[in-house]
Every structure is written in structure tokens, then in C-alpha cells.
Amino acid sequence: MLIDKFDPLKEEMLKILDENGDIIDENLVPEITDDKLIELYKTMLLTRVTDIRALKYQRQGRMLTYAPNQGQEATQVGSIAPSEKKDWLVPAFREMGAWLYKGVPLEQVFLYWYGNEEGSNYPEDVKMLPVSVPIASQLNHAVGIGMATNIKGEDEVTVAYVGDGGTSQGEFSEALNFAAVFNTPTVFVISNNQFAISVPRKSQTKAKTLAQKAVAYEIPGIQVDGNDILAVYAASKEAIDRARRGEGPTLIEAVTYRLGPHTTSDDPTIYREDKEVEEWKAKDPLVRFKKYLINKGIWSEEKDKEQYEEYEEYVNNTFKKVENSGEIxxxxxxxxxxxxxxxxxxxxxxxxxxxxxxxxx
The missing domain is CATH 1.10.1200 (Non-ribosomal Peptide Synthetase Peptidyl Carrier Protein; Chain A)
Incomplete structure (x- = not known):
């Protein structure tokens, strides 16, 4: 069990892919088919293309305030990918990769950020709660779903997200406590992107890791490299399988980085150095994963260029459709x-x- 091998109290982090896309330990590589690997990468790539275009649309005055995702695609896609269609996704507001993988149409993603309430009216077969902006409030909702799952005797799992800053909220502690006491099938994913708006991770807590907060509630906790999709997938798969077997909740801390601003109303140059951003760009989750796929012989730079251009056209056409949708x-x-x-x-x-x-x- 990975959770037994990596102790967050000792600051042991699960990492499978290094920054060059090479495998660190073959014994840790999760079983994923080539087709699924490509699916994961394509979702990450679509998330990146959408994110870049959305930022431009907002700067052009064509969309409302937007929360960028660049740099966090592996954390988002890798954590939801091991779940099943019957499972629940409970997001905060910066999980576009998870939304897209779960099946939320891109048009609805844009509708939400465009200010149209239809953006929260998901298809009947997409089991996801609406975006939650009040920090960490969604975690108690996730635990409530888990309690209902247990009462009904079902085997659904709920994957819920929160940022590093959200771990300082009372709702975070309440949710973990209730999940532990009632043994709910809940997987908590902390997207530790190093900043809660302008407040750095080091100002949030004296704890060496955020994953170790699980210890107080007698539930498993693990810290993973959030820019390594194989590590995120492996830890999430184990946590989801545990929950489905009735073994209760797990806390996962995915260490990643928000390359862009907190939202489009934020200026990150005020509170962080460009040097730090450049250091994290070298750890880009898409670049790392692409290198791995190319080395594996199932992807190429030519395919990547073609796919990127295809997604750019798709994203632009989808947003134009949203712009022409009229008033609500x-x-x-x-x-x-x-x-x-x-x-x-x-x-x-x-x-x-x-x-x-x-x-x-």
C-alpha cells in the first residue's frame, strides 16, 4: 500500500515521474492502458488550451472574473481519473481538468464563467455538485453525500477538492472529523498550489505537510507530487478503492503550483518572485507527461501539435457559441x-x- 510506504510526518512524498519524464521506480507505476494514458494527456492538454484562451477572453472583456488552472492539470485529471461514472465529484472552483474528465461539456464550463446559470445545470449522468466559491464549504457537502451513500448501502465514492488555504478553515476540520467518525467513502484532495490568493503555504500552518493533518482524525494521509500525473493517479486509485471497500476516507495532498494569478482580478507579482515561477515552469506537468508518452512510443511532437491546433479551434468555436447564446x-x-x-x-x-x-x- 502506497499510503503505508510514504509517511507525511517524515515529509515522504510519492513521486513516480521525474521532471524529464523518466520513471523513478518501476514498482510504483500504476497499471494504466496506453489508451487511458492518451486520454489523460488529451484531457490535460484540452484543459491547458481552454485555460489559455479563457484568460484571453477575460482580458478582452468577453468573460467575467476567471480562476486560471495552468500548472495544476495533473492534480486535477489524475485524481478524478480512477473514479467511476457512478462516483461523485465535489469541486471548489479551480478544477477544470476534473470537470472535463468527469464529462462536463466545455460549453457549460464557459457558460459558468460567462455568468450564465446554465453553466451549473449539468447533464443528468454527470454526478458533480456546482462550483463552490465559499472556501472549504463544499467539503461538508461531500461528507454528507458519503453518509447518504452508507445509509443507502451503495458503493459510490465522493472525490472532493480544496486548496491549501482552505485547510485553515473550520469546515476542513469539521469535514475530516465527520468523515472519520462516520467512515464515509470520501477522498479529500488538497490542491496545494503554494498560495491562498496572496498568502503563502508557509503562513497557513506550522505542520511540515498538509497531508499529516489526517493523523489527528485517524485516517490515512499521503503527500504526492501534484505535477506527476502517475503519482496522483496511483494515490487516488488506492484511496478510491479503499473507500469503495468500506474502509473510509483518505486525505491526499498534491504539491503543485499555480503558474497564473489566483483569479483575473489578482496581480501575483506583488507577492511572489518571477524566479520562483520560472523554477516551477520547469516542473510543468504537461511537459513531463508528454516526454513520458513520447519515450513510451505512444505519442509524438507531430501528434501533439495537431491535437493542440484541433483543441484551439474547438475551444474558440465553443466560446463563440456561448457568446451568441443570448440573454438568460x-x-x-x-x-x-x-x-x-x-x-x-x-x-x-x-x-x-x-x-x-x-x-x-
Missing amino acids: DLEDIFKYQYEEMTPNLIEQYEDHKTFVERGVK
């Missing part, structure tokens, strides 16, 4: 909070409707 109905702003609008939401809707109508007149 006022009711759409209110109707997706619950299965049916509650009395207070109906009241708010009627009040706002009156306000808008008066403004039109």
Missing part, C-alpha cells in the same frame, strides 16, 4: 439552488422581477 431568463438566476424554489427564493425572485420591470419602464 431572470428566473434562471434563482431556480437552480434547489430542486424547487423555496419560499424565500420565490420572494426574492418576485422582488427582483419588479425591480427590473420598473427599471425598464
Whole structure:
């Protein structure tokens, strides 16, 4: 068991691929077919292309505030890939790679950041909660799903995400405590991208690792190289399998880096050095994984260029469709909070409707 081999209290990190795309220890490589490896890489590449284009759309005034993902694709895709269609994804707001792998249409991703509530109205077969902006609040929701899963005697697993800053929130501790006490099938993934907006990881906690916070709740915890998709996949597979067997929750800390700003309203040059960013660019998860696939003989630079160009066209066409979708109905702003609008939401809707109508007149 990987969780037994890598002790977060000793700052032991699971790493399988080095920065040149070479295998460090063959015994640690997870069993993944070549087709699945390509699928993982393509999802990471689509996430990167979408992210680059989305940042440009926002800077052009064509989209609302956006939270970039560049540099965190391996953490996102590698952690959700071992799950099954019946499993739940509970995101924060910076998990585009996980959303796309789970099956959320790109059009809906753009609709969300465009300010259209249809962006949170996922297809019936995509078991994912809406984006949660209040920090760490989604973790208790994830545990609630796990409790319901146990009560119903099902074997679904919930994969939930939080940032390094979110581990300082009370909801983080509450969620881990409830998950441990009720033995819920929950996998907690900490996307440790080194900064909670402008506050660095070292200012969040005196703990040597974030994974070691699992010790207090008597649940397994493991720290992995979040830019190494094989390491993230291997740890997540083990955690998901444990949860499905009824062995309870696991905490995974994926050590990665946010190459871009926290959001498009943030200026990261104020609180971090360019030298640090350049050092992490050398650890780019896409470059590392691409080298591995090429060395394995199942990918090439030519295929990569063709796929990148194909995705650029796809992303641009999808966003144009969103831009031409027209205005949303006022009711759409209110109707997706619950299965049916509650009395207070109906009241708010009627009040706002009156306000808008008066403004039109």
C-alpha cells in the first residue's frame, strides 16, 4: 500500500515521474492502458488550451472574473481519473481538468464563467455538485453525500477538492472529523498550489505537510507530487478503492503550483518572485507527461501539435457559441439552488422581477 510506504510526518512524498519524464521506480507505476494514458494527456492538454484562451477572453472583456488552472492539470485529471461514472465529484472552483474528465461539456464550463446559470445545470449522468466559491464549504457537502451513500448501502465514492488555504478553515476540520467518525467513502484532495490568493503555504500552518493533518482524525494521509500525473493517479486509485471497500476516507495532498494569478482580478507579482515561477515552469506537468508518452512510443511532437491546433479551434468555436447564446431568463438566476424554489427564493425572485420591470419602464 502506497499510503503505508510514504509517511507525511517524515515529509515522504510519492513521486513516480521525474521532471524529464523518466520513471523513478518501476514498482510504483500504476497499471494504466496506453489508451487511458492518451486520454489523460488529451484531457490535460484540452484543459491547458481552454485555460489559455479563457484568460484571453477575460482580458478582452468577453468573460467575467476567471480562476486560471495552468500548472495544476495533473492534480486535477489524475485524481478524478480512477473514479467511476457512478462516483461523485465535489469541486471548489479551480478544477477544470476534473470537470472535463468527469464529462462536463466545455460549453457549460464557459457558460459558468460567462455568468450564465446554465453553466451549473449539468447533464443528468454527470454526478458533480456546482462550483463552490465559499472556501472549504463544499467539503461538508461531500461528507454528507458519503453518509447518504452508507445509509443507502451503495458503493459510490465522493472525490472532493480544496486548496491549501482552505485547510485553515473550520469546515476542513469539521469535514475530516465527520468523515472519520462516520467512515464515509470520501477522498479529500488538497490542491496545494503554494498560495491562498496572496498568502503563502508557509503562513497557513506550522505542520511540515498538509497531508499529516489526517493523523489527528485517524485516517490515512499521503503527500504526492501534484505535477506527476502517475503519482496522483496511483494515490487516488488506492484511496478510491479503499473507500469503495468500506474502509473510509483518505486525505491526499498534491504539491503543485499555480503558474497564473489566483483569479483575473489578482496581480501575483506583488507577492511572489518571477524566479520562483520560472523554477516551477520547469516542473510543468504537461511537459513531463508528454516526454513520458513520447519515450513510451505512444505519442509524438507531430501528434501533439495537431491535437493542440484541433483543441484551439474547438475551444474558440465553443466560446463563440456561448457568446451568441443570448440573454438568460431572470428566473434562471434563482431556480437552480434547489430542486424547487423555496419560499424565500420565490420572494426574492418576485422582488427582483419588479425591480427590473420598473427599471425598464
